[in-house]
Amino acid sequence: MVPTPIRYPVIVGPTAGGKTALGVELAKRLRSPDDEPGQVVTADAYQIYTDLNIGTAKPTLDEREGIEHHLIDIAGLKDRFTVHDWLHRADPLVAQLRTDGITPVVVGGTNLYIKAFLDGLFQAPEPSDEIKAQVEQMPQPERRAMLAKVDAEANARIDGADHRRTRRALEVYLQTGTPITELQKQWDADKPTRPEAVLVGLDWPIETINTRINQRVKNMIEQGLVEEARAVFDADGFGPQSREAIGYKQLIAHFEGRCSLDEAIERIKIDTRRFAKNQRTWLKRLRIRPGSLWIEAEGRDATDIANQVADHL
Template identity: 35%
Template sequence: MSTANSLDATFDLAAGDRPPLALIAGPTASGKSDCAVALAQELERRGRRAVIVNADSSQVYADLTVLSARPTREDMGGIEHRLFGAWDGAQACSAADWTRAARETIAEIHGEGAVPILVGGTGLYIRTLLEGIAPVPPIDPQVREAVRALPVEEAYAALLIEDPERAARLAPADSTRVARALEVVRSSGHSLAYWQARTTGGIGHGVTLFPAILLPERQALYARCDLRFQRMIERGAMDEVEALLARGLDPDLPVMRAIGVPELAGVAADSWSLDEAITRGAQATRNYAKRQYTWLRHQPPKDWPRIEFQNFYNIDINIILLRNLWLT
C-alpha cells in the first residue's frame, strides 16, 4: 500500500493507496474556516479539487446559521462545503452520528479523486473519526437515571471506588464526564477505558493525514470571540433564536444548548436585557474557546503541527499553514 506524500499528489484507490486527508483544527474564532478555504483554493490552483468537510458540532445544525458562524456563500470562496447544516435541530447529532456521515462523505470525496479538508474544533468528533467508536453497550435507563440524580460530589466519590483510573483523569466538578464514566461501569460492568481500547471503525489507518492546529495567542483569540458574538447579534442571531423557540423543541437538545441560544432565549423571556445577553454570550464563547485550546494543545499526537501566532493582523497565517502542509 502506497501513501500520498503530499496533498496535491495523485492517488489510486484501486491500487490500495492511502488517500490524503487534510485536517485544520482550532478553537472557535481562530480563523480555521478561512484557512481551509485558502488551502482548498491553493490545491485547485495546482489542479487538485478539494472539498471542505465540517467537523464542528454546532455548524451541523440547519437551525444555527448565525450562531454557529456557518460560512456564507461568499465565505466559501467557490469551494464545495459538506456536512454544514446537515441536521435538523430536532435531531441530536452525536459523535457517532457525525462520524458515520463524515466517513461516508470522505469516502465519496476520495472516490471523486478530490481531497477532503476536515475543518472544526470539536475534538470528540475528530478523535472518533480517526480512532473509531468505543462499542459501549446501551446504558440501562434505571442506572442512567440514578447516576444523573447524584450530586457531582457523590458521583465522583463513587467513581473513585468503582473506576479509580478514570476518576484520576477527571476534574471532580466535571459533572458530565463523571456521570458518563460512572454509568458505563455500573451498567456494563466494565470501565470506559475497557471499551475505548476496543474502538472500531476509525479511518486513521486508511488515510494519509495532513493535520494542522491553529493556536493563536489567547488574549487576541478572546478579543475575536467578543467581536464575533457582537457581530452575530448584528446579523440576526435574535431572530434565529426566536425561530428556534417557536418550534417548541426539547430544551435538552444540543441545538437548544448551543452558545448564544440560552443567552438570547433569556431576552425573549424578559429575564435579562440584550446587553446582558451579549455579555453572557461573549463570556460563554471565551470559555468554550479556552476548553478547545487546552484540548487541542495537549490531546492530539505530538507530531501534529501546532501553528502558534501572536495576532491576526501582522502575520499571514495561510502562508504558515501551507508551509506546514508542505505546499510552499
C-alpha cells in the same frame, strides 16, 4: 497549483482561531489532476443544523469562495444528532472524494468528531439499567461530588452544568471500576487509524483568543444573531439538542425572561471562552498524534498558513 497529495489535512484549533478561512485557502490550493479544488468536510456539532447560522459561525456563501462545503445544514432543529451520525456520513464522503481525486479538507469545530474520525469511536462499556437509574436519581451536586472523588481529571474537564457528560462519566466508572479518563487515555494511545490524514493544529495565545472571541460575539450581534435566534424561538423551532448551542442557549434565557439582553450577551462571551478552555484540553490530547503539524497562528493570515500546510503535505 499544488498537485493532489496522497495525504490530506484535518484542521483543529480554538474557536475564533481562523480554521474556516484556512480550510478554504487550502481547498483552493490542493487541486486534483483535472484542476478541481479540494472540498471542505465540516466537523461541527451545531453547523449541522439548518437555521443556526450566525451563532454557529457557519461560513456564508461569500466566505466559502465557491468551495464546496459538506456536512452543514444536514439536520432539522429538532433532530438528535450524534458523533456516530456524523462519522457515518463523513467516512464514505471522504472515501468518495479521494476516489474521485478530490482532496478532502476536514475542518474541525467539535474535537470529539475529529478524534473519532482519526482514531475511531471511543467504546465505553454500556452501563446496566440499575446503574443508569442510580445515577439518574442523584442530584447534580451529588454527582459532581462523587465524580471529584473517583475521577478528578474528568471533574475538572467536564463543565459543572453538563448533566449528560457528568452522568456518563459516573456510569462508566460504576460499571467498570475504572475512571473514564483512564479509558480515554488508552484510546489516545491506540495506533492512528488514518495515517493519510495529517492533523494541522493552530496555536494561539489564550489572551489573544479571548479578545478574538469577544470581538466575534460583538460582530455576531451586529450581524443579527438576536433576531435570528428570536425567529427560531418564536416558531418553537429549537429542539433539546439545538437549543444548547452557545449563542442561542443564552438568548433563549433572555427570551424566557430569565435575564436581560445585556446579561445574555455577556454570558455568550463567558461561555465561549469557557468552551475555548475545554478545547485546549482536547487539543493537548490531539497534539500527540504522530506527524501532526502545529502552527503559531498569531500575526499570520490564512494565505500564509495555507502555503505552509500545502508544502508540508
